[in-house]
Amino acid sequence: MNAGKLYGLGIGPGDPELLTLKAHRILTSVPVIAYPTLENGNSVARTIVADFIRPDQIEVPMPLPFSVERSSQPYYDIAAEKIAEHLQGGQDVAVLCEGEPMLYGSFMYLFGRLAPQFLTEVVPGISSTTASAAMLGAPLTFRDDVFIIMPATLDAQTLRDRLAGVDAAVIIKLGRHFAKVRTLLEELGLLDRALYIERATQPNQRIIPITEIDPAEVPYWSLILIPSQTQPLGATRSCSVETLP
Template sequence: MSGVLYGIGLGPGDPELMTLKAARLIGAATVLAYPALPGVDSFARSIAAGIIPTRAREITLSVPMSVERGPAQAAYDAGAAEIAAVLDSGEDVVFLCEGDPLFYGSFMYLLARLRDRFTVEIVPGVTSVSAGAARLALPVAARNEVLSVIPAPMESAALAEHIGRADAVAIMKVGRHLGRVRGVIDGLGLLDQASYIERATLAAEKRMPLAKAPDPAPYFSLILLTKGADPWL
């Protein structure tokens, strides 16, 4: 009988924000897998490091980050093949994912490649949006508000349109787009309602009004903005 592929959300970074289920499955794993940028330690692995069994085998998927999609897809092909071989042998594979596996997560690439041949179980995790809101003590969305989650790389006119229409906004993947995104938000007259947080829940966390945020920002950074459209108090 084939093994089961577990796609495990580890949450935003603080190891205590992984779920009990994630911790149980990782603690019992014999084979673990995780993505990493080439030549860089895996962020996902670092979140789970304290509970990875010493005798577990580890598979690293070295996934290049580039605008072209070919190289990353090739890395997922190779990783899926390696994982499939383990599953075929009857052993389970525990795949570690930052945040939540299916919320802008790369686990979808493995899911698409392996779901037809193997049982896949997904363990959801705390997203960076929830973690950022908690650290900022900022209600993300209230009552009947529309929350839009928007990736920062989007071009400015579309960004302005999406921000204009939502009641509350989370902007992901800010990084080098910070200056431009801040300009768009300022142009909409919403700068005073926007907060910035980087590396939420990690020791290196920083949070401040968006007006004071560093440009460029690191990759793990987030803007939260709420218009107070629904007067909930």
């Protein structure tokens, strides 16, 4: 019996209509679907594509807590073992990945464990970074700009050092680190440029002035965008953008 094929399926940041045609085709045709779940059992990834899942498809929930460094945990070993059982049985498996699988995606840790053994295909998805720029109506970069993405989980000094000299930046995974990041941006004179968005493209998306945010209410699925100040000839910053999905 031939082994099944593993798919890392990028399903975008939240709006089901941002699913690519290829991702939709694979999602609706594979016999097995796996997806990460939070500590409470909920799955953001499954919610995004819930309307496309067939009743006869096998579902494999993967508990992957966000509270610790997951890449060194046994959670991925357990998830990989469950997926491997289906692949060894000849069934194709699609792992749902919010955003882009190879950009801070949980699938990367499964990829490292399973790709050496099984035929694997990664299907790119729209990342929260690019989706947020679209929702905010703020171009990320122009011309020769230097752009950086970094997690808010870094210590303040590292964040400060890495912000130095870049033209534009996105700081992801805010959550309980928001207050630290906001203080740092104020120290660096970047607070006036900073734009805040949470749950981009999802029904509960929120865009709030960064000075009005309660740090205690900032979710993990939020980011701060510091857009480029470079302006190409003929471009304008005055535009009307519909930001709700």
